[in-house]
Amino acid sequence: MPSDVSRITSVDTYDIRFPTSRELDGSDAMNPDPDYSAAYVVLRTDADDEHEGHGFTFTIGRGNDVQVAAIDALKHHVIGRPVGDLCADPGSLSRTLIGDSQLRWLGPEKGVMHMAIGAVVNAVWDLAAKREDKPLWQLLADAAPEWLAGQVDYRYIADVLTPDEALTLLKRGRDGAAQRAVNLRATGYPGYTTSPGWLGYSDEKLTRLARQAVADGFTQIKLKVGADLEDDVRRCRAARAAVGDGIRVAIDANQRWNVDEAVEWTRALAEFDPYWIEEPTSPDDILGHAAIRQAVAPTKVATGEHVQNRIVFKQLLQAGAIDILQIDAARVGGVNENLAVLLLAAKYGVPVCPHAGGVGLCELVQHLSMFDYVALSGTTADRVIEYVDHLHDHFADPVRIVNGHYVAPSAPGFSAQMLQESIDTYSYPDGAFWTADRAAQEQEARA
Amino acid sequence: MPSDVSRITSVDTYDIRFPTSRELDGSDAMNPDPDYSAAYVVLRTDADDEHEGHGFTFTIGRGNDVQVAAIDALKHHVIGRPVGDLCADPGSLSRTLIGDSQLRWLGPEKGVMHMAIGAVVNAVWDLAAKREDKPLWQLLADAAPEWLAGQVDYRYIADVLTPDEALTLLKRGRDGAAQRAVNLRATGYPGYTTSPGWLGYSDEKLTRLARQAVADGFTQIKLKVGADLEDDVRRCRAARAAVGDGIRVAIDANQRWNVDEAVEWTRALAEFDPYWIEEPTSPDDILGHAAIRQAVAPTKVATGEHVQNRIVFKQLLQAGAIDILQIDAARVGGVNENLAVLLLAAKYGVPVCPHAGGVGLCELVQHLSMFDYVALSGTTADRVIEYVDHLHDHFADPVRIVNGHYVAPSAPGFSAQMLQESIDTYSYPDGAFWTADRAAQEQEARA
Structure with missing residues (x-):
């Protein structure tokens, strides 16, 4: 052999x-x-x-x-x-x-x-x-x-998850798994989109993209906040007006605040009914997240894209610091550590809503959520995978979104493979794009 | 100018x-x-x-x-x-x-x-x-x-330390600072030694070095533990016999244990009256340290050499997770972040006993403890700087230990400067030592 x-x-x-x-x-x-x-x-x-x-x-x-x-x-x-x-x-x-x-x-x-x-x-x-x-x-x-x-x-x-408990959770996850795999292939896994909400976008672009998101079948969008409160009030108002009451609008501060600021700022945006506040403060601040969660309920607290490992996730769950756990496929030590995190979330019954976007993060993390649905948590209730609509064309097996849902990949592998042409073009500093870019800048400097 | x-x-x-x-x-x-x-x-x-x-x-x-x-x-x-x-x-x-x-x-x-x-x-x-x-x-x-x-x-x-509180602590630290600077120059800052306690050393070497430490004026030594309980019992017994009852013997597990193991193992060594258990588990596990501290008292819990930043130190203090805070001069973001950590420790009244050893860590961290004594905490009570007696000869202004105390440096700077000859010899892979070492290994391989 x-x-x-x-x-x-x-x-x-x-x-x-x-x-x-x-x-x-x-x-x-x-x-x-x-x-x-x-x-x-x-x-x-x-x-x-x-x-x-x-x-x-x-x-x-x-x-x-x-x-x-x-x-x-x-x-x-x-x-x-x-x-x-x-x-x-x-x-x-x-x-x-x-x-x-x-x-x-x-x-x-x-x-x-x-x-x-x-x-x-x-x-x-x-x-x-x-x-x-x-x-x-x-x-x-x-x-x-x-x-x-x-x-x-x-x-x-x-101290929180023994091998025996993990095995019990995984065995429980097998009940009905075959039917869930059929469902997954038929309807996909729900996503939400951050595309309308980048801070650099105008209100007009935000409104247009938010309406488009609803038309595309998404039931949740996300807005970046935290740079300027007046701007955030205006943008949240515009977003809520664009999508109506039936759509969830999450907000994301990307660690911008101290604990007290997070509480004040989130409360100031509460009138727009934000579904969750994401990364209100440092990802290292377990006790800070717990304090914020107490203070801003019923707005949910979400974090995880910068959480370094299973040990911090364990404590976020132990401390009751989060309502939503956001795994990232490429921040922790790979699939093995994300299995640990999914098991911890399953034990605590906390929904996992992965962070994605970037380069290829959607491609990777969909596999983890789909496994979680089919054979661990057994549900997609209150679970959505982030979707951002750029850079997918550089991948051999890009994600596909239909009616606001991630289509279950059928190609073998982890959907991680980038096109050779993209690798060649964007390799830094000597790929074709960067070489041409430098030449253009030098020409501009001379002109 | x-x-x-x-x-x-x-x-x-x-x-x-x-x-x-x-x-x-x-x-x-x-x-x-x-x-x-x-x-x-x-x-x-x-x-x-x-x-x-x-x-x-x-x-x-x-x-x-x-x-x-x-x-x-x-x-x-x-x-x-x-x-x-x-x-x-x-x-x-x-x-x-x-x-x-x-x-x-x-x-x-x-x-x-x-x-x-x-x-x-x-x-x-x-x-x-x-x-x-x-x-x-x-x-x-x-x-x-x-x-x-x-x-x-x-x-x-x-949320725990405002600029105003920091200023108050620093102003308080000025009372009597001049006299403490005189004391410091006269008697130095107390140290403790880890030199007897490395796991790779024989019991004979441990005993000999432990006695030497006491003869040299140290009032505390430290033993590495955590690989094998039977060995640890034997080594702790030998160390306690060597130094007698009046000397503190700290033990250090270097993150080897889960929470439950840390509790059991530390209790099993309690008969030898360990002063502190250091790094009983992951440096990321704030809640774990708090649980261990509850369970192993009166043995104190110490950690910090691998604590990544001020945010985790803040929580260790908030959670009552440590009795001893161990700063490291080169793990966090430099002097500025260590100032934050010293201020947090001062606010909580937790003694700072720095991690040192390695390459040049003694040289650096002595300055931070000496500042803390002279102009922040104002005391050396229950405070000791780790001392390990190797590699100092590579530094231009090496630490000096007299009667178990670090002598206050008088040369300008942070004592960080390595000798040019040491840099040249031990640069990797092309310094003189490594070049010769490779040649010797190749010769051995041919023989």
């Missing part, structure tokens, strides 16, 4: 940057000019099936090279690994990467080094799903509960 | 690694084979005084190159800055570095990127103290409370 002896032969990295700051796509109160970027990794093997594993960390520009260096620092743990063993147990690699005692000092389990681990681990899952000829959500939903429970690292969360 | 127009002309970085793993110096339950390293940065100027600013991040080997890349990513914020303005207000650079919205995505304020900020900010303080012709502790102790209060970033901690 040749595939049994095949090995990982290379771990290739790419610094890919899109010039999104020029259109103010993605602008919010903390991130005025993001250049959406990916520290991208491809695992190649000597198997005769030609499958590759693709993964990435999403960044917003500067520092993407640091993230690439961090992925490079992990290569020696991956190259030479037997592909069959690796794909049969991605958790073994996850434990090795997290357990590298020297690299661990740079976190532990947070920031640049941990996101690099996430990129590599996600690439393994992409490869594993391709080899199984299944989209990742289905691979996870079909897996034996015992195997899935064994993919989770219980260190530092065992 | 030529110095007014001088600017930062270069930010030079060095990847420096010492082969400490070969002696098992620094071995503990999580870090079996550290190669103590520094991602080192030198700020150079065009001033005619030839002063340089030195700073670094401490790492334990692999990944030191990632840390260097992160410092490099900050250079454009520093080069060209007027030296006078920079040194008159290091907080302005700190805010710029933390506020770089694109780089912020890689944290925020944690891990590789945040430690890089700390290295650069600390280098500025080194330069500022040299230009003032004062050791850093004295620069801080002499500074106007209003200016010091303005060096702190209150974002995300203002």
Whole structure:
């Protein structure tokens, strides 16, 4: 059996940057000019099936090279690994990467080094799903509960979630899973859109895009807030007027506030019936979120896109600090750690509404929510995946939205693969786009 | 005035690694084979005084190159800055570095990127103290409370510490400061030693070094624990026998345990009267530390060397999770953030006992504790700075220990400057040591 002896032969990295700051796509109160970027990794093997594993960390520009260096620092743990063993147990690699005692000092389990681990681990899952000829959500939903429970690292969360409890939750999730998979393929998974709400957009553009979102079948939109209260009042009023009362309008402060400011500002916008306030303060402030949640109810509190690992998610749940848990596919240590987070959320009965957008985050995270629906939480009630409508055309298997729902991917893998042409064009600093851009700037400087 | 127009002309970085793993110096339950390293940065100027600013991040080997890349990513914020303005207000650079919205995505304020900020900010303080012709502790102790209060970033901690409260604490700290500075210069600041307690050492070596520590005037030693309970019982018994009842014996698990394990293990060692249990679990687990502290009293709970920023320290204090707060000079965002942490500790009345050791951490952190004694907390009661007796000979102004006390530095600066010969010898991979080491290994491989 040749595939049994095949090995990982290379771990290739790419610094890919899109010039999104020029259109103010993605602008919010903390991130005025993001250049959406990916520290991208491809695992190649000597198997005769030609499958590759693709993964990435999403960044917003500067520092993407640091993230690439961090992925490079992990290569020696991956190259030479037997592909069959690796794909049969991605958790073994996850434990090795997290357990590298020297690299661990740079976190532990947070920031640049941990996101690099996430990129590599996600690439393994992409490869594993391709080899199984299944989209990742289905691979996870079909897996034996015992195997899935064994993919989770219980260190530092065992006081709240034991392996036995995880297994019980996963077994419970199997009841009715087959029917839910049929439902998922038929109607998809509900999404919501942030496209109308970027801070850099005019009120006219906001109103137009908000109406379009409702016409497109979305039942929730999101607005960025937090830069200027008067502006926020005006924009929330415009958005509510555009969508009417039956549509949920979430607001997102992107960590702009201290605890007291968060309470005051959120209350000042309460008349527009915001569904949730997202990232009201630092993602590190568990007790701060708990205080804010107490004070702004019935507006819900949501966070997670910058939450560094399962240990902080555990505490957000323990402290009753959040109503909505927002996983991100590429912030924590990859699929394995997100399994832990989904299990924690399931234990507490807190809905998971993933963060997405950026570069490829929609493509990745849909798989995790779809697995959660089919084989863990068993419901999409009050659950929506964020949708942002840019940069999808750079992916080989881009997300598809129909009637406000994510269509369940059918192609094998984690939908992580970027088109080679996009990689070539947007590689920084020497891809075709950036080379031409520099030439144009130099010409302008001379003129 | 030529110095007014001088600017930062270069930010030079060095990847420096010492082969400490070969002696098992620094071995503990999580870090079996550290190669103590520094991602080192030198700020150079065009001033005619030839002063340089030195700073670094401490790492334990692999990944030191990632840390260097992160410092490099900050250079454009520093080069060209007027030296006078920079040194008159290091907080302005700190805010710029933390506020770089694109780089912020890689944290925020944690891990590789945040430690890089700390290295650069600390280098500025080194330069500022040299230009003032004062050791850093004295620069801080002499500074106007209003200016010091303005060096702190209150974002995300203002719910617990307002600028007014900080100012009040700093003004209170001025009462009697002159006399305390005299005391400090006369008797130094109390230290404790971890040198006897590394996991890799034999019981004989432990006993010998523990007795030596007492003979050297230390009133506290520390043992690494957490790998094997039977070993720990034997080692704690040997240590207690060696030092007698009047000496404090702290134990340090280096994050090895889950919450329940931490409680059981610490209770199992209670008969040897451990003074504190350090890093019983993940540094991210605020609620976990609070639970452990409840359960293991009267043994005290200490943590901080891996606590990522002021926001987590704030919560550890809010939650009553620690008895001892352990700052690290090079983990958070430099002197400015450590000022915030010292102020938080002062507000809660929690003793600060810094983490040190590694490469140059003793050299740096002594300044912060000495400032705290002279002009903030006003006391050394129950306060000790960790001391480890290796690698000091690589520094231009190494720490000096007399009768178990750190002697107050008198040389201008932050004691951060490494000898040029050490930089040249241990630069990785092309310094003289590593080049010779590779040659020897290749020769061995051929033999």
